[in-house]
Each structure stands twice: as C-alpha cells, then as structure tokens.
Amino acid sequence: MSDTSFAYAQVRQAISHQIVEQKLTGSLPSERELCAKYDVARSTLRQALGQLENMGLIYRKNRSGWYVCPRKLKYDPMQHTSFLQYTTAQGFQPSTKLVEQKKQKPCKEIASALTLDGRTSLTSILRVRSVDGRAVVVEELNFSNKHLPNIDKHDLSLSISVLLKNTYHHHNVLYDISVESCCLFNPIAQYLNTYDGALGLKVTRIVRDLDGTAFEFDREYWRHDALMIENKAKLHF
Amino acid sequence: MSDTSFAYAQVRQAISHQIVEQKLTGSLPSERELCAKYDVARSTLRQALGQLENMGLIYRKNRSGWYVCPRKLKYDPMQHTSFLQYTTAQGFQPSTKLVEQKKQKPCKEIASALTLDGRTSLTSILRVRSVDGRAVVVEELNFSNKHLPNIDKHDLSLSISVLLKNTYHHHNVLYDISVESCCLFNPIAQYLNTYDGALGLKVTRIVRDLDGTAFEFDREYWRHDALMIENKAKLHF
DNA sequence: GCTCAATTTTGGTACGGACCAAAATTATGC
DNA sequence: GCATAATTTTGGTCCGTACCAAAATTGAGC
Numbered sequence: 045m046s047d048t049s050f051a052y053a054q055v056r057q058a059i060s061h062q063i064v065e066q067k068l069t070g071s072l073p074s075e076r077e078l079c080a081k082y083d084v085a086r087s088t089l090r091q092a093l094g095q096l097e098n099m100g101l102i103y104r105k106n107r108s109g110w111y112v113c114p115r116k117l118k119y120d121p122m123q124h125t126s127f128l129q130y131t132t133a134q135g136f137q138p139s140t141k142l143v144e145q146k147k148q149k150p151c152k153e154i155a156s157a158l159t160l161d162g163r164t165s166l167t168s169i170l171r172v173r174s175v176d177g178r179a180v181v182v183e184e185l186n187f188s189n190k191h192l193p194n195i196d197k198h199d200l201s202l203s204i205s206v207l208l209k210n211t212y213h214h215h216n217v218l219y220d221i222s223v224e225s226c227c228l229f230n231p232i233a234q235y236l237n238t239y240d241g242a243l244g245l246k247v248t249r250i251v252r253d254l255d256g257t258a259f260e261f262d263r264e265y266w267r268h269d270a271l272m273i274e275n276k277a278k279l280h281f
Numbered sequence: 282m283s284d285t286s287f288a289y290a291q292v293r294q295a296i297s298h299q300i301v302e303q304k305l306t307g308s309l310p311s312e313r314e315l316c317a318k319y320d321v322a323r324s325t326l327r328q329a330l331g332q333l334e335n336m337g338l339i340y341r342k343n344r345s346g347w348y349v350c351p352r353k354l355k356y357d358p359m360q361h362t363s364f365l366q367y368t369t370a371q372g373f374q375p376s377t378k379l380v381e382q383k384k385q386k387p388c389k390e391i392a393s394a395l396t397l398d399g400r401t402s403l404t405s406i407l408r409v410r411s412v413d414g415r416a417v418v419v420e421e422l423n424f425s426n427k428h429l430p431n432i433d434k435h436d437l438s439l440s441i442s443v444l445l446k447n448t449y450h451h452h453n454v455l456y457d458i459s460v461e462s463c464c465l466f467n468p469i470a471q472y473l474n475t476y477d478g479a480l481g482l483k484v485t486r487i488v489r490d491l492d493g494t495a496f497e498f499d500r501e502y503w504r505h506d507a508l509m510i511e512n513k514a515k516l517h518f
Numbered sequence: 519g520c521t522c523a524a525t526t527t528t529g530g531t532a533c534g535g536a537c538c539a540a541a542a543t544t545a546t547g548c
Numbered sequence: 549g550c551a552t553a554a555t556t557t558t559g560g561t562c563c564g565t566a567c568c569a570a571a572a573t574t575g576a577g578c
Contacts (some may be wrong), residue, residue, distance in 0.1 A: 050530090051531075051532070052531075052532085056478070074558060075558075075559065076557090076558085084533090085534065086533095086534090087531095087533075088532055088533080090560095091531085095478040098478070099463065100462060100463070104540080106540075106560085107558055108541055108542075108557065108558070108559075109541095109559075121512075122514045124517075142511055146316060151287075188470040209518045215517065215518050216515065216517050216518070217515075219513065219514045220511070220513050221514070222355075222509055222511045222512070224337070224353065224509045224510065225335075225462060225480065225482060225508075226336065227332060227335050227338060233547080235501070240290060241290070241332040243335055243462065243480070245462060271461065272460070273458075273459060273460040273461065275359060275456075275458040275512070276359075276456065277454055277455070277458070277514075278454070278456075279359070279361050279456055280455065281361055281442060281445075281446045281453070285561085287561065289561075289562085290552085312529065313527090313528085313529095321562080321563090322564065323563095324564090325563080326561070328562090341529075343530085343569045344527095344528055344530070344569070345571055346528065346529075346572095347529090463576075499535095
C-alpha cells in the first residue's frame with residue numbers, strides 16, 4: 045500500500061496496524077519508550093507520529109501524550125439538523141459553550157459576502173462545541189443587524205435556528221457552503237485543546253433568504269480528525 | 282492572530298506575509314538560504330515550511346524546491362458539471378490521463394456499498410486529472426457490471442456522464458458524497474507528484490438510480506492545497 | 519548549437535543532544 | 549483524608565551534523 049523503505053514509514057506502518065487492529069487503544073506509550081521500541085531517534089518517531097496524526101488516527105494533548113482518535117463525527121453542513129440532534133443520533137454526548145458575544149463592524153470578507161458597508165453592525169458569537177468531552181469545533185456566527193433587527197437583544201446561547209424560524213420567520217433559506225483544509229492557530233487552536241498550527245477543516249456558510257439577501261455569515265473551524273462531511277443529493281443530468 | 286513566540290512561528294509568519302502580499306511568487310529560496318536569512322536551524326525552518334504547506338500556501342516538488350501554491354480550484358461534488366467545464370470556467374487548463382482500466386472483484390467497502398456479493402465483477406478505472414499542468418486529483422471509478430451491462434466494452438477515457446446518460450439512460454441519479462481529511466500514500470502520492478504521507482482530501486461518491494440501487498462507487502484523492510469544496514442548497518427548516 | 523557526462527545544489531532522511539514548560543505523579547505536612 | 553509542595557515524566561522547541569538520491573546546473577566534447 046505505501047512505502048516501507050524508510051524508518052519513519054515502518055514505524056508509521058507498525059503503529060497504524062496496531063491501531064486499526066485495536067491492539068492499541070487509549071493512550072500511546074511515551075515518545076521515548078516508542079523510540080526505544082522501534083530503535084529510532086525521537087525526531088524520526090515524531091515524523092511518524094505526525095503522519096499518523098494527519099491520517100486522523102492519533103492526536104495529542106499538550107505535554108500529556110498521544111491518544112488514539114475516537115471515531116469521526118458525520119456531519120452534513122447542508123442539512124439543518126441541530127448539533128444536539130445529529131451528535132446524539134450517532135451516540136455522542138454533545139455540549140456547547142458560548143465563549144463570547146459582541147456587536148462589531150464587519151471585516152472585509154463578511155462585508156463583501158453580506159453586501160454591507162463598513163458602518164453596518166454585526167452581532168457575532170463565538171462558541172465551542174464538544175463531543176464526549178472533546179472540543180471538536182469553534183464556530184463564529186455573524187448576524188447582520190440590519191437584516192435581523194434586535195438580534196443582539198435575544199439570548200443567543202439557545203438554539204439559533206429556532207430563533208430564526210420563530211422570531212424572524214425564516215422557514216426557507218439558501219446556503220452557500222465551502223469546505224477547505226486549513227491550519228488552526230491561536231486562539232482557536234487553544235479552544236480546541238490543540239497546538240498553534242494544527243491541521244483543521246474550515247467550513248464557511250453564507251445564509252440567505254429566498255430573495256438571495258444574505259443575513260448570516262459563519263465560519264466553523266473543525267479538528268480535522270473529528271469530522272467526516274456527508275451529503276446526499278438528487279441530481280439531474 | 283497567531284503565536285509569534287517561537288522561532289518556527291516567526292519564520293512562518295514572515296514567509297506567509299510575503300506570500301499573501303505577493304512579494305514572493307514562484308519558487309522559494311533554498312532551505313539553506315532561508316536558514317541563513319532567518320537564522321534558524323534547518324529542522325526549525327522545515328517545521329515552518331511544513332505548516333505553510335498545511336495552510337495550503339506552499340508546496341514542494343521532490344528534491345527540487347518549494348513553490349507558492351496557485352489559487353485553489355472550486356469544486357462542487359454535488360453538481361454534475363464536468364471537470365472540463367468547471368475548470369475552464371475558472372480559467373484553468375485541465376487535462377486528464379487514464380492510467381488504468383481493469384475488471385476486478387469488489388473490495389469489502391465497495392461490495393457493502395453497492396450491495397454486491399464477492400463474485401460480482403466491477404469495471405474500474407484510475408485517472409489523474411491536472412490543472413495548468415499540475416496533477417491535483419487521482420480518481421478511482423468503479424462501475425458495477427451487473428447494473429451497467431457491458432460497461433467494460435465502452436471507451437471509458439471519454440466522458441462517463443455522457444455514457445451513463447445516452448447508453449444507460451440514467452438522467453436522474455442520487456449522490457451520496459463524503460469528504461474527509463486524509464493522507465496520500467504511494468502510489469497515489471506519486472501520481473500527484475507529492476510524497477508518501479502528504480496531506481490530502483478524500484471524496485467518496487456513491488451513485489444510485491432513483492430506486493436507490495447503487496451502481497457506481499468512486500474515490501477521489503485530492504491534493505489538499507488544490508481544492509475548495511463549494512456547495513449551494515435550498516433549505517427548509 | 520547540441521548531447522551527454524560530470525558536478526553542484528536541493529530537499530529527504532536520520533541521528534544525537536540539549537533545554538524548557540506544563541502535565542502528571544509522588545511525597546509532604548497538616 | 550486532603551490540600552499542597554516537590555519531583556518526575558512528558559511532549560515542545562531548537563540546535564547541529566551527516567549522508568543520500570534526485571534534480572538542476574555546468575562543462576566537455578563533438
């Protein structure tokens with residue numbers, strides 16, 4: 045399947061085997077132990093561990109150790125099922141923590157996407173969502189005050205889709221989603237208990253009403269190893 | 282925005298600045314030159330370059346050097362526009378190379394997804410697609426011979442959607458797509474002119490007819506830095 | 519000018535050592 | 549028992565060196 049000519053590839057292979065065969069669960073032995081076991085230098089071992097991390101097989105807790113990744117969460121950004129709903133349906137214990145709420149001016153990207161000038165204000169919230177006690181995504185939600193009057197007066201720690209539906213009567217909306225590979229930097233990396241420069245997946249969402257007027261701009265920063273994006277659609281050639 | 286306390290973060294910051302300001306285009310100076318410029322060891326420099334690579338800002342050609350990434354291709358796996366079409370629409374020069382075509386038995390995953398037993402045969406093709414001369418994705422397409430009789434008798438280097446439409450009259454199909462972060466190993470890494478263990482994005486597609494019967498199973502291995510997934514949908518709460 | 523061999527440059531792999539900060543553990547004092 | 553302090557373990561950062569294979573460049577010969 046893959047190269048085994050190099051030391052790091054052999055170590056990677058050996059550990060990945062143990063993980064997929066479930067002979068290795070929970071935490072890995074310390075790096076120095078693994079160095080001794082596979083008879084490689086620490087830098088070589090860390091090269092192997094880094095690739096296993098990229099594969100989504102293991103992750104690290106800062107200065108504590110390496111751990112086998114739990115199974116990935118399946119997530120459909122196009123579906124409007126709530127986080128609570130789709131996580132519990134997959135047998136996870138979800139939790140959400142509202143980190144920050146503020147009213148601010150839009151950045152360039154948001155102003156352009158929501159066709160706002162620089163003076164219009166946004167209501168922004170930042171929240172961290174976890175499954176089984178492991179932080180997996182940082183969400184930054186931005187609502188246009190112009191299109192959603194007094195949105196900042198509501199309790200945004202509750203369900204936002206309910207708020208949009210009941211208060212603003214947005215029953216039908218258009219979604220523009222984009223997904224790309226990214227790096228997670230501080231402070232976002234810290235919220236996810238990972239390191240500055242860790243690998244992530246960035247999901248961007250623009251929400252519009254049926255006229256095409258955009259009123260919400262979201263950025264989601266996911267742990268790359270926590271997420272599998274799924275999507276079903278009917279196609280017409 | 283991000284940590285600058287460490288040497289590798291400072292180097293990363295400095296180079297990323299130069300790139301986004303377009304003061305650095307084409308190829309980067311050699312690693313040893315950069316070491317001298319930023320006064321760091323080569324391992325530290327390579328840590329910074331690795332993160333810039335994860336950010337999708339730079340990539341490497343084997344033993345040749347580091348290069349600034351071209352802009353990303355926008356791709357909607359749910360849309361059935363052809364590769365030719367959406368690449369040229371974005372100003373890229375696409376090309377496709379059929380690497381291999383064979384008739385084989387399905388692996389476990391495919392047999393399960395297409396609800397085939399181990400004896401049913403698949404017609405599989407492997408192709409590499411490039412934009413502007415840069416290989417960006419390896420596609421492995423698997424067609425069920427049972428559901429698409431004599432598919433192996435056709436020229437599969439031509440447009441497959443046209444074939445499905447005209448010969449097999451599949452005008453409406455269902456798509457199950459999944460996207461996740463992955464590692465690219467040989468031989469796929471080699472087709473993409475990258476290294477064993479490089480970062481990638483894996484797109485899996487199951488195609489069904491309107492009865493829900495699956496007849497095609499595809500795996501796409503993308504360079505992580507070449508791709509931005511985009512998707513539009515109409516939602517109903 | 520062109521071809522092909524020799525040379526240099528380049529990144530890729532691998533080693534070893536060193537120091538640090540934070541986490542985890544152990545020992546201490548009450 | 550329990551909170552607290554001291555100690556050990558752990559990964560995180562950083563350095564320097566060495567050697568190799570492949571790519572890129574240079575040089576020799578025609």
